[in-house]
Amino acid sequence: MGILLMGKHHLKALKLLKIYKMKFTDRKTIELDKVINELDKFVFRFIKILEKHTAYVIVSGYIAIILGRDRGTDDVDIIIPKIDKANLNLLYKDLVKNGYWCINSSDLDDLYELLISKHSIRFAIEPAVSPNAEIKFSKDIYDNIALKNPIIIKIDNRELKTSFLELQIAYKEEVLKSNKDLEDAKHLRVIAAGYLNENLINEYKKRLRSK
Amino acid sequence: MKKRNFDPEEIRRLNDEDRMWYVEYWANYVRTHPDKVWSKQQKIIIDSQIQNARHYKLSPKDYLKIKNN
Numbered sequence: 534m535g536i537l538l539m540g541k542h543h544l545k546a547l548k549l550l551k552i553y554k555m556k557f558t559d560r561k562t563i564e565l566d567k568v569i570n571e572l573d574k575f576v577f578r579f580i581k582i583l584e585k586h587t588a589y590v591i592v593s594g595y596i597a598i599i600l601g602r603d604r605g606t607d608d609v610d611i612i613i614p615k616i617d618k619a620n621l622n623l624l625y626k627d628l629v630k631n632g633y634w635c636i637n638s639s640d641l642d643d644l645y646e647l648l649i650s651k652h653s654i655r656f657a658i659e660p661a662v663s664p665n666a667e668i669k670f671s672k673d674i675y676d677n678i679a680l681k682n683p684i685i686i687k688i689d690n691r692e693l694k695t696s697f698l699e700l701q702i703a704y705k706e707e708v709l710k711s712n713k714d715l716e717d718a719k720h721l722r723v724i725a726a727g728y729l730n731e732n733l734i735n736e737y738k739k740r741l742r743s744k
Numbered sequence: 745m746k747k748r749n750f751d752p753e754e755i756r757r758l759n760d761e762d763r764m765w766y767v768e769y770w771a772n773y774v775r776t777h778p779d780k781v782w783s784k785q786q787k788i789i790i791d792s793q794i795q796n797a798r799h800y801k802l803s804p805k806d807y808l809k810i811k812n813n
Contacts, residue, residue: 544788553778567783570790601774602767603786605793608811636804655808662807663797712760716767 555600557728563600565688572664573599576609577691579656579666581632586624587613590679593705596695597717598616599686600724604713607663608655615670618645634659673744675700675737698725703737720737 554567569577576595583589592608616624622641633656644654648670657665663698671677679696686693695701700719705714722729774782800809 553780555774557781567780568780568787570787570793572790598786598790600784601771601782603770604791606788607797636807659796662802662804664794705808712763716763719764720771720774723768724775726775733786 534611546716555724557725561682561684563684563686565599565686566667567599567601567688569688569717572575572605573660575658575664576666576693579609579633580693581665582633583611583613583624586620586627587616588680590676590683590696590702591693592696596686596698596701596715596718597720599688600721602717602720608665611666611668612670612671614677615647615660616650621645628656632658636662636665659741675741676697677702698728699730699733699734700737702714702729703734704740706734706740707741 555566556564558564563637567573572595576591576599580589580591590612591609594604594606594611598604598606618641619737620646625635625644626642628635634696635644635654635656637654647654648668649671653667653668653669654663655665657663668676670679675696679700682697686695698721703716705718725741
């Protein structure tokens, strides 16, 4: 009888009460049921092209954002392994074909030189400059670990790859240390409480200190 | 009227504390609410920021200068 008296709004409220919360499924997977925003759309669209050409991990600010931090960003940090110029050319052409431009240069030699010299190159949807995907070649053992053992963040049927949250927290607290980074680290610590391995964070910090 | 002494360092410290308090408050909200609930609010902030950025038609050169890139 009770259920018969319920209106449309009550049913909607009940549906809402069925809680779909962020789930740390295992050490390798995080599942989300979030409403996709414009930045998420930009990232998923970019990743769809990128992953045809190379391995990747997204790191830093955007990971705190996709996991709930209420701030925006105009760049999404992406690490890829060192690829040769021919492969970079294929990636570049595919991106341009799909409406992106590289805001650093349109000359492939320039772009490769930037990447090899540990700089980043940025791709945005032409003619905008932001948001953009900021790509860097893997530069050290930590980037390589991240690329070899990525964590998958799943939203519905979409997926993206990132590095261990412990490594990202250690890097933000030990190396970057800006207010924004310390706040991102705090956010990750709270939302992933009970999942994070504190010993691993401390171990990464120790190694980063002695780097 | 008594003149107040504002120590910029102290103001910065208090501001940082306030911000960190809010970050923790929001993260707890995210942890304890369904994804669809917090992400609807997050979408408003992020989408409006992207809209705003579209109004500023920065050239790549100027943007990279700002970013030291």
